[in-house]
Amino acid sequence: TQLLEQSPQFLSIQEGENLTVYCNSSSVFSSLQWYRQEPGEGPVLLVTVVTGGEVKKLKRLTFQFGDARKDSSLHITAAQPGDTGLYLCAAIYNFNKFYFGSGTKLNVKP
Amino acid sequence: NAGVTQTPKFRILKIGQSMTLQCTQDMNHNYMYWYRQDPGMGLKLIYYSVGAGITDKGEVPNGYNVSRSTTEDFPLRLELAAPSQTSVYFCASRGRDRAISLSTDTQYFGPGTRLTVL
Numbered sequence: 001t002q003l004l005e006q007s008p009q010f011l012s013i014q015e016g017e018n019l020t021v022y023c024n025s026s027s028v029f030s031s032l033q034w035y036r037q038e039p040g041e042g043p044v045l046l047v048t049v050v051t052g053g054e055v056k057k058l059k060r061l062t063f064q065f066g067d068a069r070k071d072s073s074l075h076i077t078a079a080q081p082g083d084t085g086l087y088l089c090a091a092i093y094n095f096n097k098f099y100f101g102s103g104t105k106l107n108v109k110p
Numbered sequence: 111n112a113g114v115t116q117t118p119k120f121r122i123l124k125i126g127q128s129m130t131l132q133c134t135q136d137m138n139h140n141y142m143y144w145y146r147q148d149p150g151m152g153l154k155l156i157y158y159s160v161g162a163g164i165t166d167k168g169e170v171p172n173g174y175n176v177s178r179s180t181t182e183d184f185p186l187r188l189e190l191a192a193p194s195q196t197s198v199y200f201c202a203s204r205g206r207d208r209a210i211s212l213s214t215d216t217q218y219f220g221p222g223t224r225l226t227v228l
Contacts, residue, residue, distance in 0.1 A: 042200050042219025100152035
């Protein structure tokens with residue numbers, strides 16, 4: 001069983017559209033991270049959310065941590081082809097370990 | 111700073127062969143991690159280390175071994191390669207974000223090693 005469930009698994013949209021990716025768990029985490037991974041490369045950290053209900057913005061990306069610290073969402077406004085990639089959420093467990101979701105593969109068509 | 115480097119980039123092994131995947135970081139981070147990523151999937155933690163001389167198992171440690179004799183190096187050893195170990199392997203080190211000060215640490219990933227076992 002997956003500790004973190006991401007949805008949707010795949011998303012193919014046109015440039016300019018908005019989208020939301022979800023990361024859900026039945027466990028409570030002290031913090032959660034979002035990464036983006038491009039083909040042939042390692043993941044790169046986008047953001048860390050720590051406080052329940054927290055909202056962070058990174059240009060056109062908005063990240064939210066659920067009030068109960070069990071879920072998170074990533075919203076992209078006016079998607080661009082440069083946003084194409086695999087988006088991964090990761091939860092920090094027992095301070096030392098990271099558990100990753102299975103990822104959302106986003107394709108933004110020009 | 112080179113960050114996290116991994117060698118080799120690609121490798122093909124025959125069933126039963128052994129090999130060591132190398133990982134080196136130059137950021138003086140105490141924490142280091144090994145993950146595997148199967149096609150279209152997320153990353154699964156194999157082993158991690160919180161400092162030189164200290165290692166512990168992650169989610170999927172079977173078939174692998176690690177050592178951490180220095181802060182910089184964290185090699186991953188496959189003793190008897192099996193087709194199920196065909197994957198992309200990522201090493202990461204963990205420390206404070208280099209660009210800004212964060213209250214939580216950042217993982218910095220290497221470029222990965224693509225391993226095929228036939």
